[in-house]
Amino acid sequence: MARRIAIASPVGAAGEAAPQVAVRGPSWDGRFTVLILFLPPALLLFTLFVVLPIGEAAWYSGFNWNGFGRPTNWIGFDNYRFVLETRAFWLALRNNGLIIAVSLAIQLPLALTLALILAERFRGAVALRMLFFMPYILAEIATGLIFSFVYDGDYGLVASIWRTFGAEPPHLLASTDTAMLAVLIVIVWKYFGFHMMLFIAALQGLDKSLVEAARIDGATRSQALRHVVIPLLYPTIRLSVFFAIVGSLQLFDLVMPLTRGGPADSSNTMVSFLYNNGISRMRVGYGSAIGVILFVICVTFAFTYKRWFMRDE
Amino acid sequence: MPISCSQRYWQLLRNSLIISTLTVTLTLIVASMAAFAFAHVKFYGSSMLLSYLTLGLLFPAATAVLPLFIKVRDLGLLDTYFGVALPQVAFGLAMSVLLLRRFFKDIPHELLEAALVDGCSYVKFFRYVTLPLSRPILATVGTITFVNSWNAYLLPLVMLNTDALYPWPLGIMVYQGEYSSEWHLILAFITLTILPTIILFLIAQKHIVAGLTAGAVKG
Structure with missing residues (x-):
């Protein structure tokens, strides 16, 4: 209920501080939830299948390796x-x-x-x-x-x-x-x-x-x-x-x-x-x-x- | 036996349809969520994370396809539909997030503020306001993703070993190998397999053209 009053107050030219204080608390929690829920899937997929493989390509390119076991035969450039x-x-x-x-x-x-x-x-x-x-x-x-x-x-x-x-x-x-x-x-x-x-x-x-x-x-x-x-x-x-x-x-x-x-x-x-x-x-x-x-x-x-x-x- | 009745033809189409549907569904869910966060939530590092994602526009999937193969193998996803779909989603994300974010940003911010004040959560706002309002862009992104995945060759070629899982571009190459100069068979097979694409194009041409050119302009 307090929030409803807060949004009404700027219309009455009561200054801008009051509504911001009233809204910021709960909405930050909301924002945090969104970030925690919404960003990780995309970032994870992108990192795992796009960014990491590029880094690994740079790493693997130093080996003579046929893909089985782990790369051990380092041959530099x-x-x-x-x-x-x-x-x-x-x-x-x-x-x-x-x-x-x-x-x-x-x-x-x-x-x-x-x-x-x-x-x-x-x-x-x-x-x-x-x-x-x-x-x-x-x-x-x-x-x-x-x-x-x-x-x-x-x-x-x-x-x-x-x-x-x-x-x-x-x-x-x-x-x-x-x-x-x-x-x-x-x-x-x-x-x-x-x-x-x-x-x-x-x-x-x-x-x-x-x-x-x-x-x-x-x-x-x-x-x-x-x-x-x-x-x-x-x-x-x-x-x-x-x-x-x-x-x-x-x-x-x-x-x-x-x-x-x-x-x-x-x-x-x-x-x-x-x-x-x-x-x-x-x-x-x-x-x-x-x-x-x-x-x-x-x-x-x-x-x-x-x-x-x-x-x- | 006519190709249209053969089990092989239907199996190829079924595999393609499964992989494309998986890719489209996952792309729409994952990209729209991320795009919403980027469009409506101000947080520290937001623009940095966005440019991190858009790095994906700079190079083709082929550059890292060997390590990608090893990664998919280590995850135990080799020779599965997900082994093809997940990397496809990952490589399509950058463009999808950019397109969706631009559209989401145009939804008036006052709407979100009003909803928040009335006790609606961000998540509910996303589900009940953003997504229904964004049907056109979702259709566009979905259609482009579908066409890309439906036509894809390199990733399935690397990730799939079993004939029974092959999508049609792989299957048709095998078919061509078997009937090398019997062109009437191969051309009939091609016609039957591109038919779905052409039908989809005629139905969704607005979305395809708009998406490809708009996506391009921002690329």
Whole structure:
């Protein structure tokens, strides 16, 4: 009852001290209960399955260990040396670089152009957006399998196109020259819709009056686009670049059904390299070293990028 | 025998459904509780703990997958549904907590104060006010988590050894291995397994698009 009176008093301009004293006592107990009940599950799960494994990866990477018993064979930094001496590691790193380059040079302009068209209201715009977005929610495994059919040199779509021109169809995924190219095409196909949706969401949030003002002041459509719309989209572009890079660094599911990283490691990404060399052979120390290198790349990149390009967000 | 009638197909779907449901349920419970604490309770270290959680956004699960495997093995969860679901929940937490917290913060604080003054506890307020008001964001987070878990490949691949427990992405890879060039069978199998995703997408497209782009913007 006392509390009810306390809440009424500030209305009567009786000063602010009284209600605060009345409320603070019981509500602190309540707050304490919430903290004790509500935070630990999340923190525990996160610490146990996300943070600790990263720390342990750093620890295990110092051992030559196959995962059975306890790690005893300490070899210092040798695992890192082995990783850096493997040619396949540098190939994988190069492939991740290629994915990033293609994302920036082809996927991003494509997504932006489509977004500029499909953000307008016209019949079918929404249906087209959904159609282009569809590949993004399709499972990577399914996408990879579908495209390994498309690329199949005997039965696939590519093969039948080649045959109509009377040429002998290539086995794109089986050649070291073309396997990565084929994977890159699938990556663009799968992810451009996501970036397009990011841009559409941003375009719909834009202040239309700015474009109208520019048009009234005599700017042509393309001038307004170039000098008003695109600069307003810079935050989203930076974000899209960020996602393209982070996504490339963790690409795995798509590569497995297409090539498994082959032939001759020519289409490995960092993660498929980690899988093929660490996990599938249970070389825990070696695999952990690859994991730690990948972790360092991701975290360094994320912090630098945030510091340089996304200061205001 | 048509694939749709085969025991194998239904078993894969059942396994996927169990793992995804577990992941979604646990994520929603654990993340909404934490998000509520972060949104409505001021305490020392709050922002520090939140940035600790958001560290999870910075690196992919794959980096620590070997130690994670050993951890799950030591916990005796290898080859169980929980062995896949729990790490999935843990890796999805950062994004889920951020999305939920942002929504919870928009619930007027006066509402909470009034309820507290009237003798309602924080926990009851969470259960009877916050959660019912937050259905849209819960649906969004739930849908994204579901799609991610439904499509996941790496974690189940590492954590499960028994065919009988395989979710569909693993099962379909095995299937492809067995019928390597009988594309009509494999494509039929793929069509049948992506059908649920497409149906879900058509039903929940608003949530999926909103969640993915909103989640992204805050990422």
